[in-house]
Amino acid sequence: MGFEEMWAALLPVGRDDATGGYHRFAWTAPELECRAWFLDEARRRDLAVEHDANGNMFAWWFPEDGTRDGAVLTGSHLDSVPGGGAYDGPLGIVSAFAAIDGLRERGLRPARPIGIGAFAEEEGARFGVACLGSRLLCGAIDPARARALTDGGGRTFAEVMHNAGLDPEAIGPDDDLLGRIGCYIELHVEQGRALEQPVGIAGSIVPHGRWRFGFTGEGNHAGTTALADRRDPMLPFARMVIAAREAAERNGTVATVGKVDVVPGGVNAIASSVTAWLDARGPAGDAVRRTVREIDEAARVAARPHRVGVDLAEESYTESVGFDRALRDRVGATLGGPPVLPTGAGHDAGVLSARVPAAMLFVRNPTGVSHAPAEFAEPADCLAGVEALTAVLDDLARG
Structure with a gap:
């Protein structure tokens, strides 16, 4: 299934037909449907599925020799803000699956694992703390505080996790999982109008x-x-x-x-x-x-x-996040020197950068609108993003 087909399959999930906005809040029915879609796409490609204790999901393509360390992780998130756009988050995950398809078509035999991550509650729309799944994974939030967070209906994060079949007492840093990740590359729609080319690179995230x-x-x-x-x-x-x-x-x-x-x-x-x-x-x-x-x-x-x-x-x-300079330069060299720009939007890549080298790719947004239904990326630019991500993963996964 190519990028266009995957995108079309995910597009209706959680969309308000009256406004065109999306309501995919963590562990609600639309977001659970997105999670099921993620698992289906992983299994369709025979990727190994892993769930951590914090509600994050991973799909792994392991090398033939069984290597588990030094993984190249990509991905994003599936949840949305209230009435959000279609591209914020899901574009990175759909592009990641399409990139793995492209790598296999090239005949790549990775020397390092390639993974796709879907991080939980990135927007913080339900429990109020952005990037909650990645913060828990990296130890950037106290688990006791996270368990006590409540949604608009008074349900605690611990209660919702329990109802989803997870153990709220097990949440927190996962040094073993982080220790297996060599770097993280997140593709995301640009959330302003600063990018004039189809693809760019994030230099930093402002405080x-x-x-x-x-x-x-x-x-x-x-x-x-x-x-x-x-x-x-x-x-x-x-x-x-x-x-x-x-x-x-x-x-x-x-x-x-x-x-x-x-x-x-x-x-x-x-x-x-x-x-x-x-x-x-x-x-x-x-x-x-x-x-x-x-x-x-x-x-x-x-x-x-x-x-x-x-x-x-x-x-x-x-605080201000400056992405790993060596990784950013390597990504830039692979892509022929695309523009580098700062962003005022937070991302899981910013949280993960405290524990693993991280970088971000941006896909042009001609409307300059994000967190709203008018958020958009041209199909040709989305495909350019897939090609860029494929090239980056190809380079990094060879060794």
Whole structure:
């Protein structure tokens, strides 16, 4: 089955017919269907399937001599943000299977294992922590904290893992698995409009993180409560949203409030609490931290006259990631010197880079839109990405 056929098979899974957006949250029915698709494609190629304790899946093509070490791993993720695009994540996995097909057509007999990884909860759309599967694998998050994470329905990560047939007590770093990986190459759709050629290479990932603001007031009747008597958390929350834009402009960063939970959520009721999630990113870590501090200060100042409590919790943060220079240069030489560009988007490759040499390939996105239905890559550019990945794996797997 070629790239086009695999892509067509995966495309309808989890798509909202009304909006065209995707809803593939970790261990929900659409994402489980994507996992089943992954396993079917692996078995169709007689690849050895491996599941780690953290919900990540791997498909391995081992050399004829049975070598298990020094593996060249590629892949991405299958989950999506709410209403996301088709390409973010799945493009890397479909391309990986197509690349293995291409290598076999070339008659390659790899000296090193070639693997395809599908990492769990990369977007953090269900449990709030991005790259959760790769963070657990690499020891970048405490397992006890991960087990206690909850989704929007109050279900814990531990409960969901248990219901999926996994042991939540077994999650955490897997040094044996990481020790078998010689390098990781992730192909991904470019999530902006900086790439003018079909394929490029990631140079670095800028610092980025997520923070949760909680505003606690007093629920009351919208029509009978005088303005002077109100403890309305929506007011300091509104100031916090404006402060995010202002602080980002001052510090040369970007800051986004894209998720809000209002309790009780009634049209005719003053809210008792508001929870809002802030995403902040920028070219330097101190600028990102300063942005968050300024937003927090503005929220607290706005909350005082309304007698509203404010609390702030950091859910995840990743400093600047510079990919392995030697590996990046080797990939670039193999591909004839494609452009190298930084990215403001986080990836499993960034997490894995702390433990194994990692690099990324980008496929051009003419819309410049990502995390939305308009996310797109031309079929010809997707095939160019497959060819690039095939060439890179061919070079790396020979020794």
